[in-house]
Amino acid sequence: MSMNVQPDLEFIKAMKEAGGDTLKQCYQCATCSVACPLSSDDKPFPRKEMILAQWGLKEKLIYDPNVFLCHQCGDCTEMCPRGARPGDVLGAIRAYAYRALGWPKALATLCSSVKNLPILIGIPAAAILFCWLISGGMHIPAGEQFARVGYTQFFGHWDFRLLAKNVLFIDLIMLTAVGIALTSLYKGISALWKGMEASIGLKDVPYRPSLVQFVKKFLWPSLIEILQHNRFRECTVNVDRVKGHRPLMLGFIGLFIVTCYSLFTQDVIGIFIPSMHGPISMWNPVKLLANVSAVAMIGGIGILWLNRTKMEAAGKATNTFYDWFLIWMIMGVGVTGLAAELLRIIGIPSLGYVVYYLHLIAVAMLFLYMPYTKFAHIAYRTFAMAFERYRESSYIKNPLNQ
């Protein structure tokens, strides 16, 4: 009897591209599962994930909560007797999972390769340029006007009180990006959750938590844990990442607050008090928060950038587009944002407008590509952590059944 074995070339290629081709070295000694400070006694990883990947059982991997619980601290890679680099392999599996769970598929595939970088930058660049062209706001203001309005009339100005022209265009661009991203994440997380439930053999649960119970018991504690960086701190080899990741995350939270404030004052209060339009005063506490957050973001991503460079030089991490694309995007957002602000303050409108245009591209990329790049971890890992709590809870482990 002859057997026709068709290797899953697509999966193998995906693992290679994302830096996981060392997985074939693994000989299942399970050192990694003990080395990993995050792996639990009942459901240890990454040994099992290594053999699932070797066998090409990608369906099992995509819905494996452990894949997302891994923080890639590299303790396993450090101790691996075969150089199979389980930490990097799990990173590659995550990259594959984001792609597999992502919607629309074409966009998810586009984000997986450095070859597509021109297209990835080109899409928002063209869309924003197109908006700029049709907005009619295509003129660079004189110094005195620039000082007064800053970039708030990038897409022009009209006297319609209820919605500023600039806001309309920015909303058009960013809300589209965010909308696609959120739809994708919603679909992805729903699929992941169902898959994770199936992976522990969960079919009929007599009692399910209500939304409030779910948030209170599983999601909120996970968010608190993420904020505190407790799992990051468990790492030994690469604990320095906390120094970068924490300011970066706090920076993001700060900027999120500022964006909400800005949206509220400019678009809601601004309807009644037109003076609320225009740049916020430098001494406004919110502006202060914005600047501190921006610095924290650039500083944080800078530390992570250096950290990764150092690790790659020491051969402790593989150079992959998957890891660097997110670092580049965040650095892009931070640097162009701060540069645009500085150019406004010192009053160079022409260059300021170019930098602001780049800033809009970077922000749009960060939003749009969030579900398909490493950035997706903020959603998928959070829900995996919530699931980890859920599967240990009495909803699943009914004490009466045991």
Added chain:
Amino acid sequence: MSDTAGNGAVLVVGGGISGITAALEAAEVGIDVFLVEKNAYFGGRVAQLNQYFPKLCPPTCGLEINFKRIKDNRKIRTYTLTTVKSITGGPGNFEVQLETMPRYINSNCTACGDCGQVCTDEIDDAFNLGMKKIKAAYLPHEMAFPRRFVLEKNACSPATLDAVKAACKYNAVDLDMQPQTFTLKVSSIIWSTGWNPYDANKITNLNYNSSQAIITNMMMERLAADNGPTKGKIVRPGDNKEPASFAFVQCAGSRDENHLEHCSYICCMATFKHISYIRDQYPEAKIYVFYIDLRTPGKYEHFREKFMADPNSTFIKGKVADIVAERDGGVTVIAENAVTGTKIHQKVDLCILATGMEPALGAQGKALGVNMDGNGFIVSDPERGMISAGCAKSAVDVYSSGQSSTAAALKAIQIGR
């Protein structure tokens, strides 16, 4: 006569079971053989074992007859405490510089033991892997050949030295001995430099130093040996507790690119042998063996089957990657069982690390121009007049060492003809 014939003599470096075998095989067909050994005695690692494969003989069984053959053979000249310093020339005309370290006891010694009686200074017993102290004037072990005492002069006070010298009835103590260098001319060199147990301290995650309940497999041999530190009683070092449970940590440092990349071949069998020692003394003790895969080639399979059938022995597929010292003197070993997919924290009274074989010649070999592979094993190179044998060549058991040593002797003879 070939152009590499020279004087036909063979230098055998390393006087363990491989070196002894190679030396005898060559000498007994009439070749001049120089057998040099770095220790004060011949017999190497086999002398330290309690029993050895394939027939679980005590080392006296194989070594004694060979020592007798050496003593009876005028073609073999033996040198202890001697190492190779440099090599010049090529096949047929090697000139080898050697150095003999002072023993401070000359050939008048009858091993009567009077010097040891009066010696008050003590040193770590290297033969027993430091598990006990011995007098600084000592016979390395009961069966030591040559049967002559050694004086560790540096460890002794001047008063002790005077007492030791005065105690000897045969004028055998010579405190003025100096290191001696000499040159040998040989046609070929057999490297049978053997192995050292891999340093367990280097496997940092196993916390070897954190508890006396963690021992190595070679220490287990000494514990089980009648001439060992406990007279053959397997007890926990430190508190002499009779262990009720044992954990064997396989591949401790072997098959690991951070330590020894190669499989040390003997450790799985050594563990099964140790289970047989334990079963002789503790028929009911719990035994846990943590392994990646068990390698018991050929006829050793039957030995494995016999001990795997033991109801009090558990075999867990998963390498121990962490050991935690417990307050009661025991340790907890941590591994993932790859078959069930859950982690195990197994508390035991005594934990044995199955440490592997590290080729003993090391960096020195490179300096002497010896051809070595990436793991430090010596590559046989008859074209250059250098042949390797036993565990210097690859990690093997005594049986295979005998085969490769006989083969090495044949090669060496051919170079010198």
